[in-house]
Amino acid sequence: MNCATAQLEFDFRIPCHDPITPVEAAKALNVPVSDVYSAIYTGRMAATDISTDGSTVKAYRIPLKNFISYLNAQYADQLYFRFPADDPLTTVRIARAMYCSDQHVLNQIRAGEFPNAFNIASADSTRSDWRIPLRDLVAYVNRRREGAW
DSSP states (O other): OOOOEEEEEGOOESSSSSOOOOOHHHHHSSSSSSHHHHHHHHTTOOOOOOOOOOOOOOOBOOOHHHHHHHHHEEEEEEESOOOOOOEEEHHHHHHHHTTTHHHHHHHHHHTTTTTTOOOSOTTSSSSSSSEHHHHHEEEEEEHHHHHHO
């Protein structure tokens, strides 16, 4: 699936894979990469250093939920759509964030809109208990924005 990015107000674009690199974060925010590194070094954007022990160069990866949390904290007044930063997400959490019903989210699961959704309910349960990865929600919003909500 080619999911590109989600469009937010002021041209914020969120990559829909996990994790993302500082370069991808800078491109999404339309800022210099040095600004992203500054946010990482000051603890405003949580990232993981994946460089080897002997390496003198840091190689950071930013979990998608951390990038979302950073956006929500730093750009709250400018965001058109605020993604929840939980991962995975419940149908209730997605419905609340998107201002729709739980049933609509369940219908979208059944329609295949969230391809990596999984049901954590026990086999003998009469009710489903779905979880949806954050990257699926980002990809869903991408598709909807391309089709102009």
